[in-house]
Amino acid sequence: MEPNVLLESLIEESGVSRAGLAGHVNRAGRSRGLALRYEHTAVSRWLKGQRPRGQVPDLICEVLAGRLGRPVGLDDIGMGASAASAGTDAGAASASLSGFVERATALWRSDEQQRPHLTTVPAVTGTSAVMPVWEWENPPEDTDVSRPGPGRVSPADIAMLKAARDHYEQMYRKTGGIATRSRIVRFLNAEAAPLLRGGHSDALGRSLHRATAGLVAVAGICAYDSDAHGLAQRYFHQALRLAKSSGDRGLGGYVIALLVTQSLFLGDYRRSIAFAEAALRAAGGHITPALAADLHAMQAKAYAQLGDAASARACIGRAEAQAGRIHTGREPDETGYVQPGLVDVQVAEALIGLGDLPAAREHAASAVRAPAHDRGRVHRLAMLSHIELLQGEADRAAGTAAEMAVRARGMESQRLRDRLRQIRRELAASGCADAVETTDLIDEALRVPL
Incomplete structure (x- = not known):
């Protein structure tokens, strides 16, 4: 349940409390001859995604409509047919775009209000994870x-959204x-x-959806970096839906690359491979060399974890071939994360999985020598240190x-903290x-709680 x-x-x-809503629903039920005894705990279950039986969803609509002074339908409370068929924030193809916008913006409001359940919900699996792709x-x-x-909406509004995406991406890389x-x-709530x-x-709507998709994708990256995997996945699904409505297939491929990254972290290697293949297949000629290189490299990592050395090495070859075709000036802003050395880091990790440490070290050392933003530098140093150990x-x-620990100071990232803790354990065990x-030094970097 979501x-x-x-x-x-x-x-x-x-403005009604959970207990108050339960009481109003009970009273509305009595007017229909129903003996209901709901309490605030029932409302909590509804908010977690449970759909009450019988006439209760209609009663909820009736109560809320009376308090808000406007009609409220089942779709408005997330219990209608479109919500059930959508399954995720990406929505089914039959679900209206306006309905998607309402669901998406409702999530943004809840996130800004720091609803605790949003950050603890796990990422969905199975059909719910696959359907948006x-x-x-x-x-x-x-x-x-x-x-x-x-x-x-004006072109100036869209330019503002694009500038905001770049701004928050840079902030993410630095802090x-x-x-x-x-x-x-x-920003999503106030402006988008x-x-x-x-x-x-x-x-203009397609340009608006494209610009918003880029922002929502960065919000998903930040949630992923905060260990809020269910929330991150929902943002990625939203970004994918917006990418589709924008008509930009390459942008959709970029969002799927984010889902691949998350699937790899969560250990779902088969899904990682399938998602990457879907992006490469569906984006076709719209996919850029940078994105193709990253997708192939991530497939190599997944194949290595599954013990398929032949497929892993084939993907490494394709990743390196695409990396050689990257021209920075011809790439969209979203693929700017594929900086010099990134593919080397990905390949090094795949080679570790294959047990080829000399080759892995060569790639990791090459990545460290290449220019990188602060976050990328910490990640590369962690990889090289791990291989040296x-x-x-x-x-x-x-x-x-x-050097890794010094550069990590001031960054608030669960992913980087994971790497720091891993290296600390390995160093301590080395004697x-x-x-x-x-x-x-690492303890000093980890001292401040996040």
Whole structure:
């Protein structure tokens, strides 16, 4: 079950407590001859995604409509047929785009309000995880995304959204996803949500959806970096739906690459391979060399974990071939993360899985020599230190890890903390004389709780 953010949003807007809503539903039921005895715990279950039986959803609509002074339907409270068929925020192809916008913006509001259940919900698996990718890849397409509405969206608005995406991506790279997430979610609510509800033509609407998709994807990255995997997945699914309505297949491929990254982290290697293949297949000629290189490299990592050395090495070859074709000036902003050396890091990790440590070290060292932003530099140093430890060169690894710890200061990222803790454990187990000083540096970087 996924949290019912639509119902939560309407409850908050109506000003009724959970116990109050339960009492109102009980009284409304009595007028229909129903003996209901709901308490606040039942409302909590509804907010977690449970759908009450019988006439109760209609009673909830009746109560909320009376308090809000406007009609409220089952779709409005997240219990209608479209919500059931959608399954995720990406929505089924038959679900209306306007309905998707309402579900998406309801999630943003709940996230800004720091609803605790949002960050603890695990990522969905099975059909619910696969359907958004399948729906992106397959018909029907959105033939018209124009929308009547108050105000009119302008090209200047879209330029602002694009600038915001770049701004928050840079913030994420410098300070981490934990520090950045609240800022970008606040921006989505204050700036992007009103624009999505505003009036726009089909052409301008597609540009609006593309720009918003880029922002939502960064929000998902920040949630992933904060260990809120269910929330991150929902943001990625939203970004994928917006990419589809924008008509930009390459952008959809980029969002799927984010889902592949998350699937790898969660250990779902087969899904990682399938998602990457879907992106490569469906984006076709719209996919850029940078994105193709990253997707092939991530497939190599997954195949290595599954013990398929032949497929892993084939993907490594394809990744390196695509990396050689990258021209920075011809890549969209979203694939700017594929900086020099990134593919080397991915390949090094795949080679570790294959047990080829000398080749892995060569790639990791090459990645460290290449220019990188602060976050990328920490990740690369962690990879090289890990390989040096695996090869029994603890003294050298301690020096590499010391630089890593210094560069990680000031970053609020669960993913980087995972790497720091891993290297600390390995250094401490090595018994190296220099390890004590380096582990102290790592402890200093980890001292402030996130």
